[in-house]
Amino acid sequence: MTPPKTIDFWFDFSSPYGYFMSEKIDAVARRHGRDVRWRPFLLGVVYKEIGSRPLTEVPLKGEYTRRDLLRTARFLDLPFALPSPFPVATQHAARCFYWLQADDEALARRFAHAAYRAYFVEGRDISQQVEVVSIAAALEVDGAALSAALGDAPVKERLRAASAEAIAAGVFGSPYVIIDGEPFWGVDRLPQIEAWLAERSAAGR
């Protein structure tokens, strides 16, 4: 038997649909014997590359998106409140994730959940380094070491590389899930992701 192939989960910490996906993707993958590789990136870098902008800034789509977010959260049975400010810069959160991941994948994932919930449930401004450090400290991460690391060149470079890799992989939004080369954009593709995984695991048996 070959080991299960990993699913790539690309997301920006300021993406509400990314937050929704973060609460669902691990369980869906697990049901089909797959692992998920969490890959935060900076959506702003991608938008700059392809000339796009946040949904909430597009005429008409902004008001729609606000309603859709509340309805989708209810549909998926997830706590949610649209934070203000929104969207925010997420380089501190994403750098923290990669710094933690170098030593402890599980801890990095716990931090990702905590950061998403801090922003989209509690309304804490995760663009502020002090908030990111406080979120990590609650997971028993050394705050002083983290604060120093967030300014380190190799940590910054790790995130720059991830965003470049996202562009190279064709990622143009968040969340973006890639399964064996097949791309799925948006949390509304969850049923198709489930169907795709079921089909692949049936074919592999």
Place this chain on the structure above:
Amino acid sequence: MTPPKTIDFWFDFSSPYGYFMSEKIDAVARRHGRDVRWRPFLLGVVYKEIGSRPLTEVPLKGEYTRRDLLRTARFLDLPFALPSPFPVATQHAARCFYWLQADDEALARRFAHAAYRAYFVEGRDISQQVEVVSIAAALEVDGAALSAALGDAPVKERLRAASAEAIAAGVFGSPYVIIDGEPFWGVDRLPQIEAWLAERSAAGR
């Protein structure tokens, strides 16, 4: 008992996700005792208003959309082949719909299904008036009367009014479904439409 409130189904005949929705929305509505008002409009008029453009013309999103369409068709168990040319102008098809609808709502709907399938299954170029007339003729519509009507000022005005109404209703894409004021954009919102209708009909009992 109050009569069931109508659901508005806005669509452009050149919208593949609109085609998918056209094959599903009536059955979903019927399950919850609702009627659907089919409302073709010109997406190009709306895009001009809000400064948007077809998904297939956005960098990266074009290739993704082509894959997503094939996968979504399979997921929804619908026949589909991306036609060429795509997208096309749809004023003849939409005007034919409204012209038929003035006398016979059911016939207009049969025509809408036939036009969508002609384009997205058989690859017939429905931007051509001759194709639209041929599709209608197969439903026993008088071709000569239709050809004359498609150039009539009141028929043209009916479509212009529909597109203006779409913009006034906040419609910015296709398909766009509005249920008691709540907007749903995209065929991927079908599960949320179903949940919304179930909740409303439970509340109304």
